[in-house]
Amino acid sequence: MTSIAAEAAAEPSYLKAGYTLRSWLLTTDHKRIAVLYMISVTAFFFLGGAAAAAVRINLITPEGAILTADGYNKAFTIHGVIMVWFFLIPSIPATFGNFLIPLMIGARDLAFPRLNLASWYILMFGASFTMYALVAGGVDTGWTFYTPYSSMFSNSHVIAAIIGVFISGFSSIATGLNFIVTIHKLRAPGMTWFRLPIFVWTHYATSLILVLATPVLAISLILIAAERLLGIGVFDPALGGDPLLFQHLFWFYSHPAVYIMILPAMGVVTELVTAFSRRRIFGYSFVAFSSLAIATLGFMVWGHHMFVSGQSMYAGMVFSILSFLIAVPSAIKVYNWTATLYKGQIALDTPMLYAMGFIGLFVVGGITGLFVASLAVDVHVTDTYFVVAHFHYIMVGATVMGYLGALHYWWPKITGRMYPEWWGRISAAFVFFGFNLTFFPQFILGYLGMPRRYFTYPPEFQVLNVMSSAGASILAVAYLFPFFYLLWSLRYGKIAGPNPWGAAGLEWTTSSPPPKHNFPEIPVVTAEAYAYPVAADGGATHHG
Amino acid sequence: MEPTKGVELWPVQLSQHAQQVDWVILAFTALLVVLVLPVFAAMIYFAVKYRRGSMADRSPSASRNVWLEASWSVIPFLLAGVFFAWAASLYFDLFHPPADSLGIDVVAKQWMWKFEHPGGQREIDTLHVPVNTPVELTMISEDVIHSLYFPALRIKQDVLPGRYTRLWFKADKVGEYHLHCAEFCGTDHARMGGSLIVLDPEGYQRWLGQAGADTSLAAAGEALFRKYGCSGCHGANSSVRAPNLAGVYGSPVPLDGGGTVIADERYIRDSVLFPKKQVAAGYKPIMPTFQGQVSEEDLLKLIAYIKSLS
Ligand SMILES: [Cu+2]
Ligand SMILES: [Cu+2]
Numbered sequence: 001m002t003s004i005a006a007e008a009a010a011e012p013s014y015l016k017a018g019y020t021l022r023s024w025l026l027t028t029d030h031k032r033i034a035v036l037y038m039i040s041v042t043a044f045f046f047l048g049g050a051a052a053a054a055v056r057i058n059l060i061t062p063e064g065a066i067l068t069a070d071g072y073n074k075a076f077t078i079h080g081v082i083m084v085w086f087f088l089i090p091s092i093p094a095t096f097g098n099f100l101i102p103l104m105i106g107a108r109d110l111a112f113p114r115l116n117l118a119s120w121y122i123l124m125f126g127a128s129f130t131m132y133a134l135v136a137g138g139v140d141t142g143w144t145f146y147t148p149y150s151s152m153f154s155n156s157h158v159i160a161a162i163i164g165v166f167i168s169g170f171s172s173i174a175t176g177l178n179f180i181v182t183i184h185k186l187r188a189p190g191m192t193w194f195r196l197p198i199f200v201w202t203h204y205a206t207s208l209i210l211v212l213a214t215p216v217l218a219i220s221l222i223l224i225a226a227e228r229l230l231g232i233g234v235f236d237p238a239l240g241g242d243p244l245l246f247q248h249l250f251w252f253y254s255h256p257a258v259y260i261m262i263l264p265a266m267g268v269v270t271e272l273v274t275a276f277s278r279r280r281i282f283g284y285s286f287v288a289f290s291s292l293a294i295a296t297l298g299f300m301v302w303g304h305h306m307f308v309s310g311q312s313m314y315a316g317m318v319f320s321i322l323s324f325l326i327a328v329p330s331a332i333k334v335y336n337w338t339a340t341l342y343k344g345q346i347a348l349d350t351p352m353l354y355a356m357g358f359i360g361l362f363v364v365g366g367i368t369g370l371f372v373a374s375l376a377v378d379v380h381v382t383d384t385y386f387v388v389a390h391f392h393y394i395m396v397g398a399t400v401m402g403y404l405g406a407l408h409y410w411w412p413k414i415t416g417r418m419y420p421e422w423w424g425r426i427s428a429a430f431v432f433f434g435f436n437l438t439f440f441p442q443f444i445l446g447y448l449g450m451p452r453r454y455f456t457y458p459p460e461f462q463v464l465n466v467m468s469s470a471g472a473s474i475l476a477v478a479y480l481f482p483f484f485y486l487l488w489s490l491r492y493g494k495i496a497g498p499n500p501w502g503a504a505g506l507e508w509t510t511s512s513p514p515p516k517h518n519f520p521e522i523p524v525v526t527a528e529a530y531a532y533p534v535a536a537d538g539g540a541t542h543h544g
Numbered sequence: 545m546e547p548t549k550g551v552e553l554w555p556v557q558l559s560q561h562a563q564q565v566d567w568v569i570l571a572f573t574a575l576l577v578v579l580v581l582p583v584f585a586a587m588i589y590f591a592v593k594y595r596r597g598s599m600a601d602r603s604p605s606a607s608r609n610v611w612l613e614a615s616w617s618v619i620p621f622l623l624a625g626v627f628f629a630w631a632a633s634l635y636f637d638l639f640h641p642p643a644d645s646l647g648i649d650v651v652a653k654q655w656m657w658k659f660e661h662p663g664g665q666r667e668i669d670t671l672h673v674p675v676n677t678p679v680e681l682t683m684i685s686e687d688v689i690h691s692l693y694f695p696a697l698r699i700k701q702d703v704l705p706g707r708y709t710r711l712w713f714k715a716d717k718v719g720e721y722h723l724h725c726a727e728f729c730g731t732d733h734a735r736m737g738g739s740l741i742v743l744d745p746e747g748y749q750r751w752l753g754q755a756g757a758d759t760s761l762a763a764a765g766e767a768l769f770r771k772y773g774c775s776g777c778h779g780a781n782s783s784v785r786a787p788n789l790a791g792v793y794g795s796p797v798p799l800d801g802g803g804t805v806i807a808d809e810r811y812i813r814d815s816v817l818f819p820k821k822q823v824a825a826g827y828k829p830i831m832p833t834f835q836g837q838v839s840e841e842d843l844l845k846l847i848a849y850i851k852s853l854s
Contacts, residue, residue, distance in 0.1 A: 069731045142728050148705065149688040149730060153654070237706025243689055244704070277594070308691065309702045310709045313639045317632050324628050328621060335616065338583050341590035343602040348591060356587065363583070367576045374572065374627055376565050376634035380698035383691060383726040447569075448555050449695025451726045454734035458722060 011515035013416065028113035029516060034099035035414070036120050037090060042483070044086040044127070049476065051079035056438075056472040059465045064455045072455035073140040074156065080143025085165050086127050088399055089257065092264035093210075094123075094175055096406045097203045099414060101179060103507035103514060104197050106188025106523045111181040119174035122167060130164030133157035142453060144254075145220075147235035147246040151227040158228060162221040169214045172260075176210030179203055188506070190525035194288070197505055197529050198281060201288045202267030205295040209256045209263075213299070217253035220246060244309055251302035259298040261395055262362075263291055265402025266333055269355045272405050273337045275503035276352035277344025280530040283336045290329035297326040307378045316375055323373035330366055334359060349501075350424030354405030357432045361397030365390060368443065386446025389439045397435055404431065404482065411486065412496030416513045419493060423485045430478035437471025504534050558696035558715050558742070564634055565698040572627045579620050638699065641712035645680035646673070649761070649844040652703045653686040655732035657723070660844065664757030664764060669738030671723065672755075673715060674748035680712040682809055684840050691727035694740055700726050708809050715742040765849025768842050772834065786831065787824050790853040798825040812847050 014031045017023070024032060054075040058067045067075060098116065102109055110116050133139050139161040141150040150158050183204050187196070223246070226232045233239025235246045274281050281287055303311060303319035337359055346352070368390040372378045381387060411419050441464040446452075450461045457465070499508040510519050557563045593600050648671070649660040659671045673679045683692060683703040692711060693700035701711040725736035743751055759767070769775050777786040796804040797811070800823040805811055814821055816838060819831040838846070 069734065073728075073731065073733075140730070144728075146689060146728065149728070153688050153730060237704075243706070278596075307635070308700050310704055310707065313636065316635060320632060321628055324621075324624055327624070328617065331617060331620070334583060338587050338590070341587060341594065343600075343605070344590070344594050345596045345602075346591050346594050347596045356591070359587065360584065363580055367573075367580065370576070370624060370627075371569060371572060374568060374631035376561075376631045376638070376698075377569055377572075378631075379635065379638065379700060380565055380695070383693070383700070449693070449722065449724070451693060451724050451734075453728045456734045 013513040014516045015513050017516045030098050030110045033116050034095050037094040041087050041091050044082050048079050048082035051075045056469040060469050062459045062462050069455050074138030077139050085168050088261045091403050106506050107186035108517045110178045112178050115174050119171040123171040126164045126167030129160050133160035151224045152236045166221045169218050172210045172214045176207035179207040188523050195529050198270035199267035202263040202291045205291040206263045209260050209295050213253045213256040220249035251305045255302040256298040261399045265399045268402045268406040269358050272351045272355035273340050274530045275501050277341050277346045278532040279340050279344040282339035290332050293329040320375050351405045351409035353428040354401050358398050358401040361393050365393030381446050384446035385442040385450050388452050389442035392439045412500045413512045417489050417493030418496050419489045427481035434471050434475030434478050438468050441467045504531050556696045562698040641680045642678045645678040647680050650681050650683040651840050652690040655736040664760045665755035672741045672751050675718050675742050678714045683709050686840050688729045689727050690725045690729050693724045693726035696721040718742050761848035762852035765845035789850050793851045793854040800825045
């Protein structure tokens with residue numbers, strides 16, 4: 001192997017830079033912080049997943065199998081709150097973005113390493129409030145916290161839950177700022193903007209949204225607290241407030257938040273598709289700019305969540321057409337990923353299976369997004385299972401697929417060891433199958449008229465609900481597989497070497513796991529991103 | 545007239561609007577499938593043909609046809625635009641009830657729907673309407689946001705506290721159908737539903753008779769008009785200078801400080817609860833607020849009475 005790796009070996013890997021708990025909890029190394037995030041979001045994922053399991057088990061019978069009405073309402077609320085704010089939002093950016101952005105741009109760390117550590121602590125501090133709300137008896141408002149129910153009527157632990165979410169927002173803002181400054185200031189010599197991997201572009205776009213949208217969420221949550229605790233009339237008409245104001249504020253954040261969840265996954269998929277077809281991304285600049293287009297347009301479509309809320313007809317029409325528009329940059333990406341495969345050298349390893357799964361599910365989510373953007377159709381399907389299915393195709397189908405794809409692809413870089421390929425492929429297949437069995441029936445349920453957030457439902461919906469719950473149990477098992485075999489691989493996995501995939505990208509030029517300071521010396525970049533084929537001395541030793 | 549049991553393959557279409565919405569989604573699905581299947585097919589085909597180690601020809605393609613590529617994105621987009629317009633025009637219709645609609649009032653609260661017919665008939669969680677007759681619901685909530693949803697009609701509308709919203713439909717098949725609350729509203733949200741019962745004209749008349757109401761909404765409103773002392777100021781021989789409410793409904797009212805508003809339900813409701821908000825031109829703002837004294841149901845009766853004066 002190469003001289004680079006040999007030199008890097010002079011400095012111990014980041015994993016060996018210290019073994020005490022303290023060396024982890026007080027680290028400012030972006031790679032260790034990424035691992036802290038990974039452990040935490042995994043815990044949140046399984047916690048949110050447990051709540052989802054309770055929901056799906058309950059819906060096996062029309063009368064509700066295991067939960068009371070309030071128990072059910074709390075289960076889906078905590079599922080949504082944890083999954084959105086403590087898993088999906090931090091998932092790819094805070095783990096893989098954190099780990100990879102400095103490696104990909106040839107930097108030694110993020111611009112503000114201590115802020116980076118602080119943002120993890122802020123997330124944990126926020127999470128502790130939300131966990132308190134959970135332990136103290138739960139919240140029952142739905143993750144959307146609609147007023148005046150949340151501010152004046154709910155008898156559950158709304159304040160603790162929203163304080164948790166409020167605090168976690170500062171973690172998002174800090175991470176976003178850190179990424180923006182890092183990408184502007186710390187690129188290695190020769191790493192021009194148009195040589196950046198698309199992963200970095202999508203994280204840049206994501207960071208802009210994190211910084212610009214999160215404060216609006218913070219404001220709306222403070223206003224709920226002001227009304228609930230101090231009786232200041234903001235949203236409740238009985239106090240002179242306007243209930244729709246909350247929805248405008250909330251969706252002004254929460255629609256862009258969807259792009260916080262999906263853009264990083266699009267970046268991941270671009271890396272995976274190029275690496276496993278050994279081809280430069282088709283239409284690099286289109287893909288790069290479409291991320292910024294999505295981030296910008298994403299701020300102008302929030303009203304599509306309010307077509308039946310009593311907002312004006314003309315507002316509805318404007319929001320509808322803008323929502324159609326935002327499909328264009330997304331469609332461009334799908335075309336370009338597909339075109340990248342053309343004349344490639346394609347290997348269907350686990351990460352690539354996840355990438356293709358992502359594309360498939362993202363397309364279904366996107367198409368049904370056009371349905372719900374169509375005014376009269378949305379009037380029928382909004383607040384039904386159709387919408388539930390639609391956003392799970394995007395947020396679980398696409399984003400979680402992207403997360404798992406990233407996890408397998410960069411696992412050798414993060415840990416220095418390969419995961420077992422056969423298990424990886426099998427699990428990917430099960431995830432795909434289980435996911436579709438869980439959520440496809442929900443489109444039909446919704447179109448037939450089953451409203452969401454129902455712990456009991458008319459008996460004619462039972463067959464489809466049982467199918468969905470069966471799918472969820474497969475999905476649950478399929479998500480547990482990687483958890484076990486990845487842990488197993490930490491000890492027994494094959495040694496990966498610097499570049500097991502023969503992939504392009506600076507992160508693959510340093511050893512696996514990388515040394516504490518990433519590169520023995522700062523690389524000088526002379527080539528475009530995705531310069532395939534990778535020269536033999538780049539360490540192109542595919543394991544297969 | 546039991547609600548349908550067993551697995552439904554396609555939901556009942558209870559109105560023309562419902563049929564149209566179904567057409568939009570079916571045609572749109574067909575279009576998108578035609579656009580997307582080639583992409584999926586290409587993905588799989590490429591994955592097989594260009595699998596690593598295969599002997600497929602990988603020599604660089606000769607030329608790129610930019611126009612072809614552009615048309616790939618522009619044409620689908622224009623086609624999608626047709627569906628935007630179609631769905632938007634159906635949405636537009638929902639905001640324009642026919643003038644001869646039968647008006648029914650709806651008051652929502654945790655966790656029940658109260659319906660009040662013009663003749664004074666009241667029912668809870670069940671709504672009886674005549675077939676082939678446009679029905680317009682004027683809806684308000686006493687507490688949180690609810691949403692009245694009729695799947696068979698493919699329509700729903702949020703029901704807000706503090707503000708009237710409307711929903712209209714014309715059911716064209718006799719029968720019993722679901723109605724649900726679609727906006728999460730607390731513990732028994734899932735149980736806040738019932739039936740929409742569509743009757744033939746004779747059946748509806750019979751039901752009106754049986755449902756037994758001593759007084760029409762307007763008459764009940766007239767009684768309240770005296771009870772709350774409105775007539776003391778607004779009555780014909782009152783000594784206070786207050787506008788005569790006859791004919792006010794639906795007509796433009798010049799406001800103190802300029803501008804006019806059409807006196808609709810919202811305006812009348814606001815006049816009673818927030819009299820200082822919009823003061824009729826030429827009068828002193830002496831009308832007291834009735835906030836906290838008049839319930840939403842009484843307000844709707846007062847409105848029915850004032851409407852009946854026009
Ligand atoms: Cu949205
Ligand atoms: Cu409800």
